[in-house]
Amino acid sequence: MNAAKLMRDGLWDNNVVFAQLLAMCPTMAVTTSGTNGLGMGLATTAVLIVSNILVASIRHAVSAQVRIPVFVVLIATLVTLVDLVLNAWLHELYKVLGLFIALIVVNCAILGRAEAFAVRNTVAASAIDGLAMGLGFTFALTVIGLIREILGSATVFAQASALLGSHFAFLEMKIGAWNGALLMILPPGGFAVLGFMLAGKRAWELKRRQTAQATESHCSVPGPASA
């Protein structure tokens, strides 16, 4: 398990949203703007890294039968901490994300990584995996948020300075005089954007496989035509 492979896995090959299709609720619900997506992604990343580290470090002490309740309580504690921290220092963001911060507990990606990775790997590897998966999730949320924001309100990272702190003011931008189609910010827009992005990713992969096959077939016996 080398770090580069873990990073690549988390960011693209095994991306929580685009490849594993987990954590759909926060993906749809908070991506009404790039800023919200970024904030939610970073909050989830923090929980994911610490939960992976803790799970990996107690993995020999917890027996297989009780591990799920133990992990759930652990994650719930971490989420409570994040909830308190955001409420204290990033109160504007806390108000926007609202219920969905508490719902990081039931984000299947976190328990999923604990189960699939952290119980079988060292603390260091689990920390890198948590970071990679978290950044992959943040990347997906920010991209979806930006697309919806550009189409829906014609801004880029609106209110970044208010929500994330004044250092982020440079991100804010307004595009043209158009006001955007409100529908893209409402739930239907979220479903549609994710649907089209998944189809786009699939089309790209199909095309890559076709070109790979085309170059391969020059030096191999042609097989039966694939559908």
Add this chain to the structure above:
Amino acid sequence: MTSYIFIIIGAVLVNNVVFVRILGLCPFMGVSKKLETAIGMGAATTFVLTLACGTSYLIDHYLLEPFDLAFMRTLAFIVVIAAIVQLTELVIQKTSPVLHQVLGIYLPLITTNCAVLGIPLLNVGLRHDLLESLLFGFGSSIGFTMALILFAGIRERLDGADVPVPFRGTAIAMVTAGFMSLAFMGFAGLDRFH
């Protein structure tokens, strides 16, 4: 009396869990491929969610608030919900084998449904009393079941449709859900009921 009816209609239609509140999407996407599984999952969720709303109200009102432990809410609720799911499974297994056959495989999956944690937390936020909490939970889960059954019906049709290759599977399901969500936005006109 009318306020109770408003709570139910609001939870089922105006603020539908799946299409407007965007909660419980994992089971919504995961078990909506067949109508039968959709009905089973809907029934199991209705049972657990209503029970979870009542129990979490009691915990919050008689345990967390008097001792000023509101910050423990998320932790307390998730533990209670996990316990309820386990308990329901045990009780159903002992008392009603038929029901266990219908709901059995769906019960463990419910713990991953964020609506089951989200609705009790919303109940606290909306300051519902016990009866209102129960009705809100019941209405929300009926809304969830309805969304799941409608969507399963459409997906069974989609299987036979000639969908462009890149859209097959989850992508077309997402776009379809978008259209259904658009239709549910229409109920926002009934905004007395939220």
